[in-house]
Amino acid sequence: MDVDLTDEDYVIQRAKAALKSNPLSAKAWMITAKTLYPNNFGVQFEAYCIEKNAGHVKEAAKCFSDLIGKFQQQPELWKEIENVTLALRAESDTNDPEKQFLCEMFKHISPDVQHKLLLCTADHCEDTMEHCRLLLLLLQRFPTAISSYGSRLVDTLISAEKHSHDGNFPLNAYRKLLVCELLPLLATENAKVDLSSKLLQKLLYKAVEFYSCSLGLTPGVSPDPESKVEDPWQKLFAVIEFIGKQLEWEHYLVNFGSNWTKESYWQKIVTYCQARINNLDDKQLLFCSSIFFLHCLHEYSVSLTPESSPGQQQNTFVLVEAFVDSSLPNPATEPKSKKRKSDDYLYPYISVEKPELKNIHSNFLMVVNCWDLFQSSEHFQREFFMLNSFLKLESCFTNFLIDYAIYKGKYDDALVYLQKISDSNMLLNKYINIAGILYFKKNYKSCFEHILLAIPLLPSGIVGSLSSALSVGGNQRHLHYLPLTYTAILQYFVKLLLRCTKENMAKHNYSELAIGHILTLVQLDWPQEEEFVPPLMNQIQQHGSFNYILFQNYIINVDILEEITYLWTNQGGQITLDIIPHMGQRRIGTRGADKGAKEEIKQIIRRQVARSNENISELLIRFITHERELIFQSLM
């Protein structure tokens, strides 16, 4: 044995030496060492390390408690304290055995010492973020400390946010700590914390701003995955519950309990408004209905791009003005709307592609309700806009405002909003809506211009299928949630163009070009559009000839070819079919006398029939893009 060993080292060395052969004896040595040198940090810390390395949770906790009581100035101890707090913060998601050990050890420290440890680490900490995190940890572990430190931490976080470099960015780390961690703590049942009503409102602002940003409602602020929050609405509602309670707001306006539904909450807002019909200028209605509006708006936007089932492509829907066929009866309406049958004409019929998408419709109507409420009082409207401009949320309304204007039939309003869209991701929507509106405003040429702008933007990767709901019976207006697929958009455009051409025909006596275009266009949604054909055939028959220079390029539908060929036969009236190129130059004398020409027409018809299986979508795209001049002609 080393004779130069100091007494302290001797005792520690004996403890360490015994560790392997006889852990019990090692512990006895350690206890002896600790009582021999109670004020020697080296010995005490060594004792702690030995217990820690041996994995003795309880013993380590005891040593650690002693150390904290006596040696707060020792840097080595501080390092270990930091390790403990670090481990505590990562408690839920650590596989590091040392961290797990430290967390377990913390649990065996008496609450007094735990409290002391966290508080003095926080005070000791020079980094504000660290300080706040540690205080938060303290409050999480010791709810009783909330009343004494809660409001202090609120102040610290608010001022830290103000002074941090990304303070004007609502998703900064201080805000997250404040909104996601501290507010829920303050809201716990037994926490007693005194905050001024001004501060409470400020906190509510901050929470709304934070969650709306993290939901991606605020443009220009793209939430990074770090700041993604689970179930943000539930959390925001919890904040409102807490702050509403503090501000003594109506219980039913700030109660978002488990059986909360949008419909029932809307009823509560209505009740509240009816009770204060002449006095809608209070904050609670403003906040509650604004946040409710944002919630409904968000649900609406989310429902426009529903989750797709695995393996299927995700689809987005856009509200368009669709078509009615007055020859057919009204579509079966929901039993709910039966009640107000008398004012059915006020409300357009809104259709969706599939029954499971009906929630888009109901979500939309709820947002409309809220919006109408905001419009109902000038004061309220002003306050609402102030709130939203503060939160920089107006721009996220644009899409809804377009839908709202279309819904209300305010086409000019809709066009104003639509013209402002410059976001390249929204251009397709923009052109679809403008084209639709222009058709209904009977501005056929401009309608076509916008179709032409949209064609290059069609999502070629999302083929989709033809919609069967673009046209319904009855005579009320019809709106449809059009899926943004290649086929469905094209179908919508073709229907628009078809109707533009058809309606423009009335201006002229007889336009073979327009008839040819229509025959081309009806082919896409055949036989849905079949009813357009018989009147045209009548016109041709009366006129006695049909000249369409694009015939060979685009008319390939067997039914249509059959109809035309029939007109050409003796039974059909022997019309002149001017479909052979350069026919004019050949100067055919007698009608039908030129056997060669007759044979040629038969050949052409046969060739066209043979093409009937061609991809009709591609054919129509070609038609729209290559024949724009001729199409414009028919729209003159």
Next chain:
Amino acid sequence: MSAASEVNLKQTLRKLEFPLCAKEALNKIGELICGRITSIKNMDLALDLMSEFIFCEVDRRGNKRSSPLSALLELQLLEILFEHFNGLTNEAARNTVFLSLFSGTTALQRAGILSKLVSLAIGIPSPAILTSASTWMQQLGCTSAHSCKLAQAIVHDYFHLVPSAADRMKILPDVAPQFTANFLTAVAENYFNSKKKDQPYPSESLLQTITQWISQNAHLCIAAQQKQAALPPGAIAMEATTAIAGLIRWCTLAPMYEQDSQLYSHLHLALLNSILEIPHTTPPKAICAQHLATSLRFILLYSNKTGKQSNLQLALDRFAQAVQVALSTKCVYGKIDDLIHQLQQLPFNKLMSIVINTHKECK
């Protein structure tokens, strides 16, 4: 009570058969000595009733009986005693009767019945009787010959006679912590002590039970000091002696007697932990310096016989550790300076010299 009614009482009891008379006598004794005002006369009468009607030591004329109780009658008596004490909820009254029954000049005579009664109370178990037994040990002295004899009898019953019954002992600290503490003190005196020649070391199972008790409950050793016993009015409460010093002697001496069971290391550690847990009192009362010093004699004897050096050093290490921890927690009372002086007489051990120097510096 007048002389006439005294006679009357005895006459009435004499009409009853044993053990019915014992049962009735117990009730009368309770009335006689647990009242608010008791007199010497009442006490004398109670003692008379005990020896005549309960233990049947004398006949109606006060003459000593030649043959004591038969085994069968003794069993009946035990049943009566058990029922009586177990049913008494008033602790002071129970302790009063218990103490008067089993102490004094007749204590030795009745020790057999007492140990059987306590054994029974452990087995069933009866916290009430064990509490009274604990008070009895404490009042007579936990390290007294009476207590040691009782402890020995219990060890005999539970560890030697029926080894499988040791399981019953495991829960004893939960049933009767004060009794367990006093039992430990007494049992500690029975081994590693020159008093007992026939069986110098505790059996493995006894050692194991004790180690387990103390490891699991660091406050067990001082349990009897934590709770004031309920005593007859006017009685002077005796402070319980803890088992710590006695058991430290076990651990210290074990290496020198070639008792190398790992359990001694374990027990030693459990004792150090127990000492650390002793609450501070002024004056200290947990460990007596002289009691602690009893090991010294054996160590010196051993070193003079030139025993194995490594065993001696292990013994000294353990002893030094125990002394250090005890002194540092300030739970030692008595002549500490004498103890230190005696420690200096021991063969050299580095830790012991550190402990001695540290103690001198601290003064």
